[in-house]
Amino acid sequence: MLIYFFLITVGLFAGLIGSTIGIGGGLLIVPILSLAMKIPIHVAIGTSIVAVLATSVASSRRFIKKEVTNIPLGMVLEIPTTLGAILGSLSVVYIKSNFLFAIFGIFVFLAGLFTFLKNRSKKDSILPKNAGVSLNENHDTNKPAEKAHSAIFDSGYYEETLKKHIDYHVVKLPAGLSLSFFAGIFSGLLGIGGGIIKVPALNVIMGVPLKAATATSNFMIGITAVVSSIIYFYNGYINPMITILVAFGVLIGSTSGSFIAGKLAVRNIAFIILAAFSVIGILMFLRAFNILNY
């Protein structure tokens, strides 16, 4: 009975922390399951990807209902992302556990550093600062926005906080496609959603407002996770018991986390995030070289 409770708690903790600091739960589920519970890392990754899929399905519903998600853009970016995810997931089948621990260790450390830097200088702006600015913002100036790639990906949504409709141009599509491919590789390889790459790519590079970028990324994560889940399922890396309990915890945790996120100044805990991710990264790395082989 204790094991059930522990697995749900792992999911709850990962979902809560992940959604509070905006990195998703996958980056925490794999280290906890593989290091603390000694679950084989391949199975931990399989569990994580299904949990990520469940969270994506649950959370993308809200954005889709409010018409914030840019579905055409998400679909086109999903082509390279899913191809990357196939490559990443297939690599897992052939990669030894030690190597996976090492890759995960480096990725967790870099993710911690990125989250730290992002949150330390965080300014709560809704609109992107680069070329793909809102059409509304652009109406009154003679300065044209950077050439939009294609009108079919331009979109808009109603921003409740500003009480106005925001339209935006999508720019630098090739750069977005390339980054999506890498996000897919990491998603398939490490069992994470890849939002840590997708959201900045959409927001900073492609000029999609942060809210729409988050919503589109959320929608994409579900489709990407399907690819990895199919491959993990085929190869027997999904344990129904572990997966259900962790996914359940993540669903509850991420829902609660999204409420906390709005109230908590993440900037203030940036150092704790960096420290925690550094420790996880180091532990994963030590495990990779069998130094931490308890």
Next chain:
Amino acid sequence: MNRNLYKILTIGLIISLVFMVSGFVFGMFNNVNEGNIIQTSEDNINLDQFISELKNNKEFDPWLLSSIGILIMIAIPVVAVLFALTYFLVKKNYKLCLISIGVLLVLILSAIAGFLT
């Protein structure tokens, strides 16, 4: 489109959770050996095993029920892409149709890749 997509995701999520939770609850009553949970290699399920158990299993297996729940969860985004494809086709937006077909093809490719490994 968004409203229907929302309904698809919600209904899929509910069905999937019902299967997963039922499997888990029945599994608990069937006294699953907790010690085996961490020694996962024997408890993991792959697709071939899943299909053969589905065909041959005369007795009620709670974990099979949970696995069906997981498979439904995996299928939800696929249904969403299929719905988007149909919507774009009806709206005669052929560019987006092609993009949706591209996504579906990659999803099929992943199933083939998984099968070949």
